[in-house]
Ligand SMILES: [Zn+2]
Ligand SMILES: [Zn+2]
């Protein structure tokens with residue numbers, strides 16, 4: 001319930017994520033994995049996260065069109081490990097460890113191997129909001145804590 005975007009305004013058909021092999025994207029299913037509220041790797045965030053690539057930007061390596069990840073260190077858009085694993089390979093090659101999913105706007109830290117709560121972590125809040133606006137065309141709801 002923390003992960004539902006506005007559906008009335010967007011008429012684009014969202015592909016149903018029903019693949020049981022998506023154990024990596026644990027938050028995408030019905031269960032919600034608790035996200036970390038701290039991370040030691042935030043100093044690797046790109047200094048310029050005000051302008052983001054569009055959520056429909058294809059993977060820069062294989063042109064996979066949807067459900068890509070945005071590297072928050074260099075703003076490269078790369079596909080998930082269920083496509084051609086280019087985000088994972090990018091992490092292994094560059095040690096960039098922070099990525100935002102354009103599928104559900106969750107933030108993953110490869111070094112922590114955990115999701116980060118982008119609405120709690122102050123450094124992540126602006127980029128999460130910017131991505132939300134790009135994806136849904138409006139600002140995210142204020143988190144009710
Ligand atoms: Zn981390
Ligand atoms: Zn790719």
Ligand SMILES: [Zn+2]
Pocket residue numbers: 071072073074075076090094096
């Ligand atoms: Zn990167």
